[in-house]
Amino acid sequence: MFPFLLLILLSLSWRISASAQPAEEFLRCLSLRFHNSSSIAKLVYTHHNSSYSSVLKSSAQNFRFATPSTPTPLAIVTPFHASHIQATVYCCRKHGLQVRTRSGGHDFEGLSYTTTYKVPTLAFPAGIGHTVGIGGQLSGGGYGVLFRKYGLASDNVIDARLIDAYGRILDKKSMGEDLFWAIRGGGGGSFGIVLAWKLKLFPVPANVTACTVSKTLEQNATKLVHQWQSIAHKFPKEIQSSVAIARVNSGEDGKMTIQASYSSVFLGSIDELISLIEEKFPELGLVKEDCLEMSWAESILYRTLSIIGLPLETLLNRTQNSALSQTFFKAKSDYVKQPISESGFEGLWPKFYEDEAKSAVMVLVAYGGKMDEIPENEYPYPHRAGNLYSILYVVNWEEEENKNSEKFMNWMRRVYSYMTPYVSKSPREAYVNYRDLDIGTNKFNDDKGSYAEAKVWGRKYFKNNFDKLVYVKTKVDPQNFFRHEQSIPPLTFEV
Numbered sequence: 001m002f003p004f005l006l007l008i009l010l011s012l013s014w015r016i017s018a019s020a021q022p023a024e025e026f027l028r029c030l031s032l033r034f035h036n037s038s039s040i041a042k043l044v045y046t047h048h049n050s051s052y053s054s055v056l057k058s059s060a061q062n063f064r065f066a067t068p069s070t071p072t073p074l075a076i077v078t079p080f081h082a083s084h085i086q087a088t089v090y091c092c093r094k095h096g097l098q099v100r101t102r103s104g105g106h107d108f109e110g111l112s113y114t115t116t117y118k119v120p121t122l123a124f125p126a127g128i129g130h131t132v133g134i135g136g137q138l139s140g141g142g143y144g145v146l147f148r149k150y151g152l153a154s155d156n157v158i159d160a161r162l163i164d165a166y167g168r169i170l171d172k173k174s175m176g177e178d179l180f181w182a183i184r185g186g187g188g189g190s191f192g193i194v195l196a197w198k199l200k201l202f203p204v205p206a207n208v209t210a211c212t213v214s215k216t217l218e219q220n221a222t223k224l225v226h227q228w229q230s231i232a233h234k235f236p237k238e239i240q241s242s243v244a245i246a247r248v249n250s251g252e253d254g255k256m257t258i259q260a261s262y263s264s265v266f267l268g269s270i271d272e273l274i275s276l277i278e279e280k281f282p283e284l285g286l287v288k289e290d291c292l293e294m295s296w297a298e299s300i301l302y303r304t305l306s307i308i309g310l311p312l313e314t315l316l317n318r319t320q321n322s323a324l325s326q327t328f329f330k331a332k333s334d335y336v337k338q339p340i341s342e343s344g345f346e347g348l349w350p351k352f353y354e355d356e357a358k359s360a361v362m363v364l365v366a367y368g369g370k371m372d373e374i375p376e377n378e379y380p381y382p383h384r385a386g387n388l389y390s391i392l393y394v395v396n397w398e399e400e401e402n403k404n405s406e407k408f409m410n411w412m413r414r415v416y417s418y419m420t421p422y423v424s425k426s427p428r429e430a431y432v433n434y435r436d437l438d439i440g441t442n443k444f445n446d447d448k449g450s451y452a453e454a455k456v457w458g459r460k461y462f463k464n465n466f467d468k469l470v471y472v473k474t475k476v477d478p479q480n481f482f483r484h485e486q487s488i489p490p491l492t493f494e495v
Contacts, residue, residue: 026075026095033087043084045076052076073100082195086167089193093165093481100484101193102133122201123296126153128303130315138197139188140433141381145240145265145299148369150202154185155379159198162191165481169195175476182472182488185380187432187461190473190488204296209273210303211291213284214261216250221260222345224283225364228262229339231281233368233388238267239276241366247352258349265299327396328405330412333434334391334423335383336364344422351418356411359396364389382463383429391423392434413438432461432486441485454489461486 030040045052055076074097079085092099125146126137134153142153150156159172160183170192172180183191215221225243232241241264250257262284266273270291277286294302301310351357367387376382383390393415397408416438420428430439440457443450451470458466466488473480474490483489 026091026097029091029094030087033090035083039080043078043080045078046074047072082161082163082169085163085193085195086169089163089165089167089481098483099193099481101135101189120295120297121204121206123204124153124199124201125150125156128300130300130304131317134197135194136188136433138184139186139194141185141431142433143365145208145296145303146202146204146267148235148240148366148371149237149267151370151374152185152379152381153199154381155374156200156202157184157197158200160184161195162193163195164192165477165479178468178472179476182380182469185432186465186469186472186488187380187486189484190469190482191476192482205267206295207269207293208296208299209264209266209268209270209291209293210299211264211266211273211286212261213286213290214259216248216257216259217349218250218257220283221258222342222349224262225260225345226339226342227281227283228364228366229336229388232366235280235366235368236276237369239273240265243364245352245362245364246360247357256353258352263303265303269293328399328402329394329396330409331392331394331434332412332416332436332438333393333431334416334419335387335429335431336389336391336423337386338422339388340422348415348418351411351415354411356395356397356408360411360415361394362415363392363394365392376463377465377468380462380465380469381432382465383431387424390431391419392431427459427463429463430457430460435486437485442483442487442489451489451491454486457486458488 027040027044027046030044034040045055049055055078056072077084077088079088089099091097123146125144126134126142127144137153138157140154144153147153160175160180162170162175162179162183164170164175170179179191183194215224225245228241228243235241241262244261244263246259246261247256248259249255264273264277266276270288270293273291274286274288277284292302292308297312297315301312301314302308305314352360366389367383371383371387372385374384376384393412395408395412397405401408423429428439430436439460440453442454454470455466458469462469469488470491473488478490480487480490
């Protein structure tokens with residue numbers, strides 16, 4: 001395995017490889033490149049530093065990759081200035097080290113390891129995971145409560161500053177249209193290290209409406225989920241709608257059942273939303289008591305943590321527990337283009353009664369709206385018109401259960417296999433920000449990666465846009481300096 005180095009920017013990323021080599025040559029190189037060599041001690045952590053472990057784990061969100069058996073980097077660099085990153089890239093190239101950059105530490109397969117706005121009526125259409133680094137959102141797409149109205153986070157980047165494989169700092173103009181296209185949704189860790197993003201903000205009402213309605217199987221959940229599939233993607237753009245499906249205690253002598261929780265955020269008032277749902281989906285039975293009006297920023301907290309009244313500063317707390325942070329988990333994704341039959345859902349429910357599914361959840365997120373209007377090749381993220389909704393599958397487990405983690409992983413794979421007839425085909429599409437190494441990986445021979453290997457997973461994430469991403473990679477990083485198990489390969493290294 002290759003020696004590698006972890007570079008943490010702002011709050012950034014990580015991943016695995018191991019090395020028994022000493023760090024002296026790399027540190028000597030850095031000392032020559034840094035303007036103030038005495039600052040190395042404050043910026044670079046090796047295994048000899050007492051703080052190494054705490055820095056490494058400081059933003060790890062999936063504890064599956066924070067165990068003693070996980071290979072660790074040769075060194076960690078926490079840069080304060082762009083020149084520190086330039087020096088690190090130079091010295092890594094010189095000494096044959098890989099670089100892994102961390103944004104928020106949320107990479108679902110550990111391959112990498114926002115802030116609130118002060119104006120309450122301006123917003124950015126990013127995801128709702130407040131501990132996810134902005135670089136992680138923008139590099140792969142990023143969808144949240146505004147994406148049906150304004151598109152993905154990556155659709156709304158208007159400039160960026162990036163350090164490329166040669167240590168140059170480039171902006172939109174100097175990097176060129178192709179590279180600027182690729183970094184806005186083409187996946188992290190392939191093209192360079194982004195120092196800064198310039199984003200387009202959008203108007204939102206002073207108050208929005210957030211609603212949640214939960215129904216069990218005994219309350220017609222199966223029929224309602226089946227109906228929702230054909231309705232939600234046609235909702236007005238101002239409504240973001242999702243359904244979270246999980247096992248719960250029915251309260252009847254400890255009997256378990258399946259519950260579907262319907263959540264919506266609407267850019268308008270409670271009365272307006274009630275009227276819309278009564279017209280479009282009256283079977284849901286939405287009433288005022290199911291809804292709350294709040295600011296857009298408060299709605300992000302509500303959707304993430306399901307708690308009312310938390311201060312907005314909570315959004316800046318990177319250690320705050322949420323659904324996919326500070327836990328052990330495995331996740332997968334799918335896209336659905338035709339409604340799943342009621343019998344299809346009924347065949348799925350028994351899997352949620354299995355022991356491994358006690359903390360499992362399946363989240364359906366309605367598409368349509370602005371997503372239907374953007375051509376699938378306009379940005380690297382291709383999952384646009386024709387999708388009714390996306391699916392995120394997650395299974396969690398506790399630390400004491402991690403020695404048997406494979407049984408939870410296998411449960412997830414059984415569910416994924418069961419869903420095969422009901423989801424997208426040729427390719428079976430997946431979301432790159434929900435990284436999944438089960439769908440394929442690069443098998444490196446030295447620093448070489450194969451196009452033939454990569455297109456297996458690449459077309460699932462990017463469809464036909466994968467070939468353009470390979471073209472851009474070949475042009476800007478032909479030596480494949482920035483690489484990982486699912487990085488875009490250059491054609492130079494076809495084997």
